Amino acid sequence: MNMRILAGPLAAACLLLASGAVSAHDHGAMAFDPMAPVYVVAERGTFQAALRDFSGQVSPRRDALGRQLVLAGMREHQLEDLSRHVHEVERRCGGYFAFATRAEAEAFVASDASLRGFRAALPAYAIEHQGMVNGWLPQVSEPAIRATIQHLSTAWPNRYYASSHGHAAPLWIRDQWLSLAAGRSDVSAELFTACNNCGGQPSVILTIQGTDLADEIVVLGGHLDSISNSGSGDHMNAPGADDDASGIATLTEVLRIAMVEGYRPRRTVMFMAYSAEEVGLRGSRAIAQRFAAEGRNVVGVLQMDMTNYRSPGSTSDIRVMTDNSNPQLVQFLKDLFDAYLAPLGYTRSDSSCGYACSDHASWTQAGFPAAMYDEGPFFPLLHTTNDTLDRLGGNAQHATIIARLGLAFMGELGREAKARLQPPPPITPPSGDSRLRRPTLPPRP
Template structure:
């Protein structure tokens, strides 16, 4: 996510050479904000290319068919020409793209499935008290340095997913109510699996709370260039990992089922989260709330936490704002607009689930180094301190949305995760 994240898509659209040498350059459908079309067209013309004609347009969203090799380049144009997170969503079929266009696109369209209450302070404070910057920093360091890139179609992207699965399974410490699995995507979607850790709810197991971030990284200049992705989005995955670590250390057992997800292939049109959200919708899973953490460790604005107001749930955003006031005294917050399809929360929103994304800065003031080889932890002075407040907000979100309790009788020692 961020102003550079979608830069990759525009570059793809401008390129006549397939992104992956020797691979079939199939056509895919995308949906994109209509306000981004003309600037993108102008940029493509400057490269001697034409953006394909719009096949359908409604409520500020357009669908068109492009080559798969063009996706990353479209993202690059979004960043370099629009300096914003306008975004796009890739779809496997025309029918899926049409469904996305026809979806209601106002923040009021997604109604909450539960009543939001803040009455579980004992559990929330227990979780918040366990958060430590050093663990977050360790995970960011591992994800951003163990591989040159976590790009979705490279072996290193798959290796990163397997590594994270091992870390989460180690943290789970053999708890019978916790499972960790790889979500293997169709070959037409991405070779990179997503990673999902599930804590089964004690009294309301059929109501599900989802927290996610994306595992892949990208460099907008080249598919072979270094893409450490420390902020985008190792910081989000590390934040989720710290919530998991604290929950396990405190013996937390939620009333509602909680799922932590590290999505594959976000950078190329929200592919991983799109498949997962669609599956949850088609199988009738009652997802009562979704929180996305995409870039948490760069302080670009004077505000501590910025809530994205468009393509998110207005009611859940208010709930998050109240959580900040209740559990994060002194932390300032405001709102910003991010544009269509700007991160994985949009996949859930488009399926009718309440989704929100607390972000690190106002749009345009976020980390300028993402999608480059310079997206390293050093851009945050080698510290994960900025992520701490996002971890605490996520922990409060879990405690107050999934409810449940911690237990002093279940306090496994901090697992040696090998980070």
């Protein structure tokens, strides 16, 4: 395949732009400019293989681990070539970080805190809430996960960051998550919009306020956007059922059970649906950078990117990603699996996914401990019009495994406050009670 060929509609738009016939590509609600400059940080080998004849400004760089990177100035439409190479040749998601300005890209490389992310002095990760977690696991509902995947992958033609659909989907996710919280006063949700290259697509953050350890933050996240090789803007056909409606649906199921159970964490637990992951991990990077700048204490991040494809050739049920991750947290993910899923007959193995492969890399680069479970060997229909629930077998059975792991992660790392909430929740704490103070939330837009 010739990686230098542009997708049809986008190529046409570029030609029109070049001739001055239109001022911007029509993306419905969004003005998306395929000729806009974008600055990419990628692994050198990936970049060279994807864009061999690239003639723009390419500067060699190294990250904190000594990996050979490039920082390259290019045009937005050229990201398609880069993405396609990562997806179709390297057979993975993500693959690079993208920035609106060279200065931001330079600052990103210069501020690489990956070593801190790998070596962070962490709280002891322990498994000591078996009673609570084992009570949750049987509640995982395949139909509930399936219904969310179905909605996210069919309600709109795509969830592309630069489309009107991609702006509607996060609102639905926020409302869905808030409805599960059923008015709990210690649960709030917001749209995170402080991202200058997310095309206006917000990320969604739902916060369960911690009690006595509220300053310590536990994050469970996945990306809400989708992308495909067919069409562009509002007309892109990108159902993204596995990538990553499955991750959002899995998170939603973890949250549903937490709320049904009246779970009150000692630490603050945040659920995040990241914007614009498919075009350079933009939403998660903006959040992680913001949290780093504010000195937030994030004690663990779990990434869910694709949870529902079971490869016929797979010899294990799930994998734990070992790169871009904090080794101590990776071990904790394995320990959680061994404590909660292995006794049910499930098996695990290790895997790796390369530079900037998903949103946990944003957290690692910002100096926070992050890690990821993986559904198993590569889903071959990733980033195509065929990433549909039907092609995943028409059910969400496989995702129930990572949903259970998500519950274990939340319960063990979020820990358990002495009293669980009973609906309706108590909302009249004595004033000055530090256990119920509000966390410092990101500024609202």
